[in-house]
Amino acid sequence: MQSGLIERETATRLTLLAALSGEHSLLIGPPGTAKSVLARRLHLAFEPGHYFERLLTRFSVPEELFGPLSIKALENDRYQRLTERYLPTANIAFLDEVFKANSAILNTLLTLLNEGEFDNGDCRVKVPLIAVVGASNELPADDDLQALYDRFICRYNVQAVSDDNFVALLELDEENIEPADSDRLSHAEVDAIQTGAQALPLSADALTLLKALRPYLATQNIVVSDRRWRKVLKLLKVAAHTNAQSEVSLWDCCLLEHCLWNTPAEQDVIQQWLSRQIGAGSGFKTERLEKLIATWESTLKADQSSQTQIRNQQGQDLYLSRDGIQTTAGSEQEWARRDGLALYLSPPDQDDRSNGQRGYTERELTENFFDQHYQQCHIDGHWQHIDQYLAEPANRLIHHHQNSPCMEATRHPASLIRGRLEESQKLASDIEVLQQSVEQGYDAIERALGQHLWISAAYIASARQTLSDKLQQVSAFKQRLQLVVDAYQHLADKPKSSTRPLSSSSKIA
Known part of the structure; x- marks a missing residue:
């Protein structure tokens, strides 16, 4: 599907995955960015069927999408449309400027997208529609269009080809992509994929991530409907099933960044959160570890700099006179x-x-x-x-x-130093386990994503870099905490001393 297209790998995979899941995808971007080409390529992935394409305007009428009224049916007092070659008989459809849809066609379009059914006269018929690819150069501003917006499970921002690939764009050969009939998917095969995907469970890590993601989105004021959550889960299961997995893995959840946002800014928020969670293990909380280690460093500094006033053998506090002589006089x-x-x-x-x-x-x-x-x-x-x-x-x-009090470094009780050592060493042990988890995640990237159908090479490279950065962070945390442990070990090894007596040259005032 992506042959002859530049920087459209992710968009191609998303539209195909949405179609296999029985869902619809939305491409947002300026004109001339191959949105309609992607839809036509998607149509070629399935057995020959009707392809429907239409540009909507504020003045579009139902006849443009659903077909004209049948005059013959009207003569027999029946309200019926001639749907052949229109949206109700298409298996793949491309609706450009989809958010220009007006109220005259909106309700019928919603039913067709969500239920896969079309009300034609006095009967409701099942349509052969596999998927609709919607396109727009802007997000819907009207609240009446939010329901339509919610029907598109996969959303992708399509931009012009970057400067790095501009020359490749100019030198691109025009080629006619026409796959063999044997390579196309039938309706039966699509149904079999969806049926097989339903039985797949969520892995424990994937379930934990989804449970953490929902309240996080709420704190960011990102609204995700219950219906969207259900459809997103279906999409994740199809992704795992077609990738020959026995369960939905944590890595499959990286597809969520294309399913849960309502604005491009929200997509960045979701992507950053997912990058912090996926592949690093559920225990990796950078902010929490930074605070814990900073607290230990602060505690160590306080313990090391702590001073106690010297007392004589009678237990009296000692001070230093102006002449530099120890005295009990304050x-x-x-x-x-x-x-x-x-x-x-x-x-x-x-x-x-x-x-x-x-x-x-x-x-x-x-x-x-x-x-x-x-x-x-x-x-x-x-x-x-x-x-x-x-x-x-x-x-x-x-x-x-x-007079200034005579001070000396505090000689902490052995029990306190022992407690400090035990607690800091426990945290060091937890960080060691975390480092092993991140290393395993890094080593598993190729195994988990190397042949993944739905995750792009760019994302794999990004995931590898993210885990590499996390490994560096964990290593830095280990080094800082080891300094704390070593310092407390040094305090523990200091010889004990009794109360310091006055020297023979000292004077008691």
Whole structure:
């Protein structure tokens, strides 16, 4: 199907897979991007049948899709359409600008797409339709079209050929693709595929992923109807069955990125989530591991930098005096001096007796507060001589000094270090198991995807790179945590020591 097409591998596979599942696909993109070619190629994959193609406009009428009314039937009072060569008799159909469909044709089209039936006059007939490929260069804006939008299970954004393949596009040979009749699928074979797929179970990993995906989509405000979930599951089973698998694997779930989005932005969100989950094992949570290891690194740093105040043999806290001598006194005080001269407080009637902790010398006191002749000052209702004032210890400026506590590295209890080691080593063991799981996923890529019918080579390369990146992340996590374990082992190996006594040169204040 994809012969002679450039950068259309995924779109080709999706349209064929949707058809084999009895579902419809939607191609979104600008004109001239081979959307109609893909639909015609799809028609060639099945036994010769009627192919129907129509460009819809806002003014399209039911006759354009479902056939004209039968005049002969009207003469016999019967409302019946002549459907031959129209949509009700086609096995593959291409509806261009499908969201231009108006209310006159919408209900009939919905029934035909979802039920595979067509109301022709007073009877409902089964149609041979295998699949419809819809195309549009824009998403539906009208709420009335959301039901029609939901009928297309596979959705793919078709873009112009990239610059890298532009020359190949120009040199492309025109070729007429016409497969042999023996290579085409019959209705019976399609029915057999769908019947066989129904019996396939979901693997435990695939079920776990789907159960996690639904609430995640809800947090991202991505709405997926119950009907779509059921049809998506059918598509996954057909993909697994046609790939000769006994169950739907985790890798099959990568197809979900083409089935659950409503806008291109949502597709990116889904694709990124799936890339984080598929192939790495259910335990790989990058953010969680990063937080756990960062917490351990922070805990280690706190344990290593933790300090405890030194005590003497009597259990008293020790401090370091200004002279660098250990003491039990938490603070010291001394009479203040400036240039060798004693400093004093001003008389009590001053707001700031300390003069901003600068104090006053004897000369400054005399000049500012005492009578120059009698050297007296009126204090508390009495005259006081300067000599008497200076002799009072309460009038001296005193500097208070807060001694720094004597600290040493905390000697943690052996039970705490042992607990830290056990917990960190357990996490290291879990990361080791995770690394093995990711390595197994990486090794299984070729086995699981090398011959996969529905997963493109580009996706396989992307999956391989994703797992390679995850392996690097796990390796980095292991190295960081091993440093933590080694550091705690070093703490555990430190010799125990008793309370430090004062040295003979130390002074007790």
